[in-house]
Amino acid sequence: MQIFKRRYGKALIGVCLLIAALYLGTGWQSQKDWHSQYTYLYSDEFVDEYTNHPNYYVKSYDGEKEILYDSIDDYRQDMLTIKKSTDESEMNYNNFSYAQSEILLVFLFIAGFLVFFVDYRTNFTRFLLSLPAYKKEIFRKKILFILLPIIGTLAIGLIGNCLIRVGMIGQPYFAVSLSDMLLSGLSTLFTNLLVFVVGMFFGIALGNLISGPLSILFILFLSTMGSYFYSSCYQLYHLIFTGDQDAYPSFTLWIDWPEGISYKWWAYLLYASLIILLLVLAEKIFLRLSLDNEGDYVTVPALRSTAYWLMALGTWFYLAMSNYIPHRFFYINLYEDYHDTYQGIIIGLVMMLLFCLVISLLMVYPKALMKWWYKRRNKIA
Template identity: 30%
Template sequence: MDKNLRNIFQARYGAVLLLLVGGILIFYISSGFNFVKNWQSQHTWYHSKEFTQDYAEYSYDIKYQSEDEIVYYENIDEFRQERLTIFEPNWSKEKYDENLTPPRFKADHSYEKGLNYWSQYNHSLIIFSPWILFILGFSLFFIDLKTNFNSLLFSLPYTKKQIFKGKLRYMMPPIFISLAVGILIHQFLIHAMIPDLYLNATLGQMLYSGMSHWFLLLLAFSSGTFIGTLLGNLVTGPLLVAAGFLSLTIFYDFLVAISNLFDYFGFGKMMLFFKNLFGEPSTLTITTLGKSGSMPAVFVLFSVLSLAVLFIAQKIFENTSLESNGKVLTVPRFRRRFFIILAIISSFYFTIATVSVVAYFEYDKFEYYSRLSILPLILVPVICTISSFIVTYYDEIFKFWNKRYLDRMTKKIQ
């Protein structure tokens, strides 16, 4: 990177970058201590005299209860061992026989990549890290556009490609190195401070989980950078980001619905192939640190996607002009393509996620029209298309209605 350009970035981002690096390290290290603290609090309580006295009195000793039988813990030690063991087994791999009495507890040390292992002691805010990294990547370019810092950058004897790459080369290494260090310390703290008797995960498994989390953060930051270079309006930009965040709340429903569609149309083997390749849907995005890890194919996928969106973001930035500041898109000539892509993707996503499409194929024609309404299949895509149009052409629509209003006011005055 050119030294003068680096000095400009140092003056602009130096203090913020220092705060970010420090904040990231404090955030992950404190989360590790909180994890250990949560476990130690439970350990202290379960070994207290008060709990020992309450153990039988308040039915803590009941392990399993059904209509026909009640199964008790063998002793208080078995109860403690079960409740204090860090990671739950992956229940999708467990096989049960309802006619058999549940076996005595034994800590589950099994492990497979692509499976989810939940822990009751993980209450940290790390789950929001991908969202924060997305906003950080988005702000890196969006704020510079809105504060006219781009005016200074574009007046310098550097190409837009050099500016784009220089900004990422200045910001990304410290951020992602600090993330890696914070993740490592978080996992080392848990492994070092919780006894092996209760920690049913190896250090290697926990570090692999951390690496899965790191690749997700890389994709989140890259995606935020792409959106930050693409959007230019102070109203529609943040609204689109907020809408994207909200849409992720039904992402799991979307994956389940897609799986059901593939199964219904006889593509179950293909879904099994993808599951073996990418693992369970919940392990595609490792939002918390623990034992769960993504499949290696997910690392490759996220790396390719990150490079792809950064490349597209660079091309968008190269075509950005100061005259486009305030427009919905920083490159207005992309509006038609943006509208078409947004309308198609949003219509498909929300229709699949919110409408039980498989149900429309499970009835014959008479029952189809009598039991199910075709309206949702039509209404959702129509709403998505109209919303996409309004968002894409917001500035033109605003200009049109503002002109009509001014014309009416002028006529009234005359």
């Protein structure tokens, strides 16, 4: 543990301070901007503007007809009230939420990846394995040393963010209860922790200095299509079993900021199970690390075949679902003017599969392919 303190102490403190500052800072900025808006809406300047141009302040539309506010107090109440919503289109600017979830999630993912990847590439892992200790003990103590401060910081930051926003804005304008906010914070904690552990898993599974980080960038790119993948799977299920072509998810499986929305109970169990599973798999990979094959894409040679097929087929399935390609088989029968054909859809899926198979082959087996190429070239020569 003394070695871990010297190796990771300062960096870990820096990461924790950054996480806490991001949560607490955005919470403070949210309430500050709310108070600025409150001051403006009760100023003489706004009263004159509203009195002279009430048609500028439209409450809603009935077709093309504008529906105006009944009074200036009605407008103020609507603009200053913060409420929760499961529909992203309803989360408008007057919620005063300055979520930095994308930045934080990317940061956590990369930080998790570097925890093991940097040690492997700088031979620090080789040093750890030379110590008079079991591999399992080294892995578990390292995980505890890194993970516990991260969890604690996330919890403090999330609780602080919720308390700042609820306490400094207050009722009746903050129309989300503190219990709902804290439960939403718990959901966000599970999301952040899962992202961090996924990053650690890839950090211990990938070893090449170039293709490893490139794979991480590609995974981050794929993550931007996560909502499409989830919605696509939900819709395809209903197309197959209920025939409903307009089905949309009625619950969320991804909460990355405390806005009053929380997971259902089974989602907590699902995410906890995924986190435990990834840690168990990461430990098994660590116990089988091959230090004689440093620089290979997969750190454990025996897992190359498994990694290849998971990478190729998984990417193919993810891209196909995210682009709603399987749905097109059903759309042909549902819409008379649909121009796709069964043959065209199948050809597109096959071409995408071949592309994923080839790219995965180049990533996982570069040395084997180079040996094959040199051997073949020498035979021809």
